[in-house]
Amino acid sequence: MAGEELFDSLTHFVIVHNGQSSERAARIADQAVAFLVTAATATVPMVPSDDVDLGLHALILHTKEYAALCDRYAGRFLHHNPMPGGGARDPEKVAASAHAMKAAGFxxxxDLWTVNGTNLAQCDSDCGRPYGQA
Structure with a gap:
């Protein structure tokens, strides 16, 4: 999906810039790419968790690769839409995003789908494999 070189770069970025362990950074990178691919065709507003947002920001900063992934999976560039003035993430939208990813087979x-320490994924043990509103 993202390619090993991009995945390694995202993981390294999250380690260096966000102080995450190697294992956790790799899982954050995985979720960020899965989030982007899901968001490309999602029917719900996609909002990342606090942790997944670290990976999304790393991915967006890889502009060439980010644009290519957007084109490949969405057929268009998916713009970053930060909440004006910051503010808290909507827990229902974060939970819906995690469920949309699961439904897409990811x-x-x-443990990476929390907002202010509260788990919102509530994913069953039958999870699948190992951005999109304009």
């Missing part, structure tokens, strides 16, 4: 790492 594994959802529950």
């Amino acid at each position: 594994m959802v790492f529950d």
